[in-house]
Amino acid sequence: NRVAVIGLGYIGLPTAAILATNGIEVIGVDVSQRTVDAVNAGQVPFVEPDLGVHVSGAVSQGHLKATTSTPQAEAYIVAVPTPFQEDRSADLSYIESAARGIAPQLQGGELLILESTSPPGATEHMANYILNLRPDLSLDGSDSRPAILVAHCPERVLPGRVMIELVTNDRIVGGMTPEAAESAKNLYSVFCQGEILTTDAVTAEMAKLVENSYRDVNIAFANELSVISEKLGIDVWELIRLANHHPRVNILQPGPGVGGHCIAVDPWFIVAAAPEESRLIRTAREVNDSKPEWVIEQAMSAFAGLPESAELSVLGLAFKANIDDLRESPAIEIASRLADALPERRLNVAEPHIETLPRQLANRRNVEFVSVEESIQRSHVVLVLVDHDAVKEVGPELLDGKVLIDTRGSFDVRAREVLGSREG
Numbered sequence: 001n002r003v004a005v006i007g008l009g010y011i012g013l014p015t016a017a018i019l020a021t022n023g024i025e026v027i028g029v030d031v032s033q034r035t036v037d038a039v040n041a042g043q044v045p046f047v048e049p050d051l052g053v054h055v056s057g058a059v060s061q062g063h064l065k066a067t068t069s070t071p072q073a074e075a076y077i078v079a080v081p082t083p084f085q086e087d088r089s090a091d092l093s094y095i096e097s098a099a100r101g102i103a104p105q106l107q108g109g110e111l112l113i114l115e116s117t118s119p120p121g122a123t124e125h126m127a128n129y130i131l132n133l134r135p136d137l138s139l140d141g142s143d144s145r146p147a148i149l150v151a152h153c154p155e156r157v158l159p160g161r162v163m164i165e166l167v168t169n170d171r172i173v174g175g176m177t178p179e180a181a182e183s184a185k186n187l188y189s190v191f192c193q194g195e196i197l198t199t200d201a202v203t204a205e206m207a208k209l210v211e212n213s214y215r216d217v218n219i220a221f222a223n224e225l226s227v228i229s230e231k232l233g234i235d236v237w238e239l240i241r242l243a244n245h246h247p248r249v250n251i252l253q254p255g256p257g258v259g260g261h262c263i264a265v266d267p268w269f270i271v272a273a274a275p276e277e278s279r280l281i282r283t284a285r286e287v288n289d290s291k292p293e294w295v296i297e298q299a300m301s302a303f304a305g306l307p308e309s310a311e312l313s314v315l316g317l318a319f320k321a322n323i324d325d326l327r328e329s330p331a332i333e334i335a336s337r338l339a340d341a342l343p344e345r346r347l348n349v350a351e352p353h354i355e356t357l358p359r360q361l362a363n364r365r366n367v368e369f370v371s372v373e374e375s376i377q378r379s380h381v382v383l384v385l386v387d388h389d390a391v392k393e394v395g396p397e398l399l400d401g402k403v404l405i406d407t408r409g410s411f412d413v414r415a416r417e418v419l420g421s422r423e424g
């Protein structure tokens, strides 16, 4: 049996690869010829540990092929973007265009799974969209029209750990009908060793959004504590470490804001669906979105009284540690706004996981792309935006005499030593 995976991005490609390495014939479909060519050459167009081995293995065994046109298959997995729009609702046009590709191939009996993170009702929307194009089909075999099985199976893997979590995470499978849920469960059991829990489609959609909102709300709590602590002259890292010794307290870590394409987005889908009722979820989003501004103010005031030649070290641009993913990264927003706000000062930007500066920072007179060590050496003020291992491994002597703004607590203990020695 053959599975078509529509969308070969951060989710679609790992899913295609893991199905293929488990012996399923997989056709990957993508609108980008570059992506298709890369996959057919056994290559991965982005960084994700272990994905390369899976893709090259599956391609060389002939189990995985990529193409730009949707083929006939027994099962379709749709993993396309659902970006959020100006009004913070989700843009379903990529799902619709995937559906237009699939609809003419259907004969009845196929399984269609939406994996993209979706606002409540999106799976039903996709099903109706297809049935509009194919009125000869149905969801339940009614009026003797052949049934297609439509389900939602949200992806919950953590970037950087995708190939492990695809196998070990529990999965939620929501069917438009119970038969669709069962059929999707069978497909995922090919590679998923976690529990596969079945429900209806809209509950599955909400479950995914709620998981990410839960994390967003908890990060907002940590971020609020960091702002309060600064005002009260308390070390927030020590505060959280101590409070977390309580058996029922587990506070997350503050940071420069929340990045990535999921946690900073998904809660808005809930707010859009129930604006009056989503008060805490909305406020958490606002707290996290306001954190970059606060960090910028901290960095600006660190230069008060410093000579005009004093430079700024910016450590890390990715949206979190040890990955190369810059999407929705608060670090980029902070760095580019500081470059605007400090036109006369040099920003020594280090991001060990990428080769060149992103467009927001490229070709700026006062921004230079350098190594972590060089960035620190050149600068008076050191602003840590990402706790990459390569940043944490820096020798403490490099930081001596620098003004340190560590938004991630990476140099926690050393920071106090440095400040202590300066005061002494």
Ligand code: SAJ
Binding pocket: 117, 155, 156, 157, 158, 159, 211, 212, 215, 219, 252, 253, 254, 255, 256, 257, 258, 259, 260, 261, 262, 263, 319, 320, 321
């Ligand atoms: N962050 C903090 N403090 C923390 C934890 C995270 O500031 O204590 C920040 C990170 O630096 C980053 C952002 O939050 O900027 C999000 O990072 P993350 O590691 O929490 O999550 P993502 O976006 O990489 O992946 C999340 C995961 N969801 C949950 O943990 C509930 C993942 O399982 C989902 O599959 C993924 O979203 C997704 O695709 O939805």
